[in-house]
Amino acid sequence: MERTKVAELLRSTDFGKEVCVxxxxxxxxxxxxxxxxxxxxxxxxxxxxxxxxxxxxxEEALKPVTTGACIAATGTLVKSQGQGQTVEIQAKTxxxxxxxxxxxxxxxxxxxTLEFLREIAHLRPRxxxxxxxxxxxxxxxxxxxxxxxxxxxxxxxSPIITGSDAEGAGEMFRVTTLDMKNPxxxxxxxxxxxxxxxxxxxxxxxxxxxxxxxxxxxxxLVYTFGPTFRAENSNTPRHLxxxxxxxxxxxxxxxxxxxxxxxxxLKYLIRYAxxxxxDDLEFLxxxxxxELLNRLNSIAASSFQRLTYTEAIEVLKASGxxxxxxxxxxxxxxxxxxxxLVDHFKKPVILTDYPKGIKAxxxxxxxxxxxxxxxxxxxxxxxxxxxxxxxxxxxxxxxARIKEMGLHEESLWWYLETRKFGTCPHSGFGLGxxxxxxxxxxxxxxRDIIPFPRTPKNAEF
RNA sequence: GUACGAGAAGCUCAUAUGGAUGAGCGGCUGCCUGUUAAGCAGAUGGCAGAAGGUUCGAAUCCUUCCUUGUACGCCA
Numbered sequence: 270m271e272r273t274k275v276a277e278l279l280r281s282t283d284f285g286k287e288v289c290v291x292x293x294x295x296x297x298x299x300x301x302x303x304x305x306x307x308x309x310x311x312x313x314x315x316x317x318x319x320x321x322x323x324x325x326x327x328e329e330a331l332k333p334v335t336t337g338a339c340i341a342a343t344g345t346l347v348k349s350q351g352q353g354q355t356v357e358i359q360a361k362t363x364x365x366x367x368x369x370x371x372x373x374x375x376x377x378x379x380x381x382t383l384e385f386l387r388e389i390a391h392l393r394p395r396x397x398x399x400x401x402x403x404x405x406x407x408x409x410x411x412x413x414x415x416x417x418x419x420x421x422x423x424x425x426x427s428p429i430i431t432g433s434d435a436e437g438a439g440e441m442f443r444v445t446t447l448d449m450k451n452p453x454x455x456x457x458x459x460x461x462x463x464x465x466x467x468x469x470x471x472x473x474x475x476x477x478x479x480x481x482x483x484x485x486x487x488x489x490l491v492y493t494f495g496p497t498f499r500a501e502n503s504n505t506p507r508h509l510x511x512x513x514x515x516x517x518x519x520x521x522x523x524x525x526x527x528x529x530x531x532x533x534x535l536k537y538l539i540r541y542a543x544x545x546x547x548d549d550l551e552f553l554x555x556x557x558x559x560e561l562l563n564r565l566n567s568i569a570a571s572s573f574q575r576l577t578y579t580e581a582i583e584v585l586k587a588s589g590x591x592x593x594x595x596x597x598x599x600x601x602x603x604x605x606x607x608x609x610l611v612d613h614f615k616k617p618v619i620l621t622d623y624p625k626g627i628k629a630x631x632x633x634x635x636x637x638x639x640x641x642x643x644x645x646x647x648x649x650x651x652x653x654x655x656x657x658x659x660x661x662x663x664x665x666x667x668x669a670r671i672k673e674m675g676l677h678e679e680s681l682w683w684y685l686e687t688r689k690f691g692t693c694p695h696s697g698f699g700l701g702x703x704x705x706x707x708x709x710x711x712x713x714x715x716r717d718i719i720p721f722p723r724t725p726k727n728a729e730f
Numbered sequence: 731g732u733a734c735g736a737g738a739a740g741c742u743c744a745u746a747u748g749g750a751u752g753a754g755c756g757g758c759u760g761c762c763u764g765u766u767a768a769g770c771a772g773a774u775g776g777c778a779g780a781a782g783g784u785u786c787g788a789a790u791c792c793u794u795c796c797u798u799g800u801a802c803g804c805c806a
Contacts, residue, residue, distance in 0.1 A: 295767090296766085296767070296768095298764095298765050298766075298768055299764075299765060299768090300761090300762055300763065300764085300765080301761090301762075301763070302763045302764085303763070303764055303765080304765090305764070305765050305766075305768095307766080307767095318765090318766085320764075320765090335757095336756095336757095349764090350764065351764050351765065351766070352764095352765095352766075353765085353766045354766080371756090371757055371758085372740085372757055372758080373740085373757095374740095374757090375740070375741085377740080377741065377755075377756045377757080377767090378755090378756075378767050379741080379742090379755055379756070379767055380741095380742095380767075381741065381742090382741080382742075384798070384799070385741065385742090387798095439804070439805065440804090476806090497806080499804090499805075499806090501731095501804055501805075502731060502804085503731090503803085503804060503805075504731085504799095505800090505801085505802080505803085505804090505805095506799090506800080507805085507806080508804080508805070508806080509806090512806070513806095514806060515806095593802090603802085603803090604801090604802070604803085605802090652806095653805070653806065654806075655806080656805075656806065699805095699806060700806075701805085701806030702806085703806080704806060705806095714799095726796095726797080727797095
């Protein structure tokens with residue numbers, strides 16, 4: 270008999286129908302006469318209840334049906350006699366695919382802390398929480414592609430391995446096939462990378478932006494959605510060494526178009542989640558964060574507060590609040606400052622036109638000679654969600670800035686050539702996918718947002 | 731990387747000023763004719779992260795290291 274998913278069975282009113290269901294046992298309870306098995310197959314957060322008459326199956330046959338075991342069952346879909354569910358399956362056959370020794374299976378019926386579940390990341394997808402998070406993560410990934418596709422963007426696959434060391438977004442992971450115990454040396458004792466796989470030093474990418482710009486200057490509207498790697502020793506609930514980033518890049522967009530796109534996209538994604546992840550969001554709302562649904566609904570309906578860095582400094586100064594670090598023009602905003610701004614406006618804030626000294630080389634320089642057309646989107650709950658800018662399209666200005674900042678000009682030759690050949694105004698931004706999911710789920714640590722987190726001192730699984 | 735906190739039973743935690751280690755849950759055994767993270771009863775289960783040190787005596791005090799949490803920094 271063909272397997273029917275639990276999600277479908279729970280919607281069905283086809284009572285009397287013979288069905289087959291397969292999944293993992295969450296709990297089994299009952300007495301001498303009847304056993305109730307809560308079965309979950311991952312298709313939905315809810316379980317279906319199997320009712321097994323002990324007289325039919327025999328006590329011994331039901332023994333291996335324990336929490337964590339995988340089974341296939343056939344039976345009749347019936348209206349539940351008990352409370353708590355509308356439909357259930359009166360079981361006729363049960364086949365055990367895989368047992369789970371109750372003494373050693375680490376997931377118990379009662380809840381576990383998220384910290385403990387991180388230690389058993391290979392099994393935590395079987396919990397309600399991670400089922401919900403991972404389903405939401407999937408829907409958000411799909412929604413990102415759908416959003417861009419519907420707007421005429423093309424997905425561009427930027428490289429994972431890069432020979433460029435000038436992206437400037439953080440420390441990089443070296444990629445090499447050289448024998449680390451005995452690397453080939455130059456006469457001066459340094460390592461000879463000419464012997465390495467690519468004939469030069471290479472690393473894992475920290476951003477697909479520069480390549481996305483090349484794509485935008487040919488296809489118009491593009492976006493990347495891929496993994497990025499940063500070897501920073503960042504120990505916070507918002508940082509990972511390996512994370513996923515969405516980086517749209519748009520020809521002919523100025524900073525305002527850029528902001529409009531970022532705001533439209535974020536609201537679209539929130540609405541998409543509210544529409545397609547209802548059960549999972551309700552579970553997370555009840556279990557972790559009672560304000561989750563309110564927050565999602567309110568931000569989907571809000572219009573983001575836009576102001577310049579200079580105006581933000583004024584707001585901070587006028588607040589009269591005592592900050593640990595004084596808010597002063599020219600200094601990068603501290604977390605406490607960002608938090609104050611978001612609290613002050615009570616909605617997402619888009620900050621623009623930062624001092625050029627604290628931003629990356631590729632951002633378009635303003636006429637004032639002091640600021641660049643950067644934009645950061647600050648969100649309640651998670652902080653910096655997006656970082657982006659209008660890009661500097663003028664060759665001379667870009668070149669001067671690269672020299673001024675002491676960057677390795679030669680390795681950026683290809684990037685500079687786009688400004689020589691058919692340059693145009695363009696903009697883009699980077700959205701941290703895990704931070705988006707953090708916001709979307711009400712979870713508090715990105716280690717619980719990605720199936721297998723990579724953080725300093727941790728690459729298990 | 732900095733600051734502070736935490737590492738004891740499978741899990742979550744009590745163990746007041748250093749003085750024979752405790753509980754709840756899980757798992758196990760038994761009871762209960764439809765249960766809902768079921769209920770009731772019982773037994774089992776740990777030389778307290780690692781290494782040193784102080785002391786008659788250390789889970790408790792000190793040192794170093796490891797792991798982990800939170801805040802901050804780097805950013806997304």
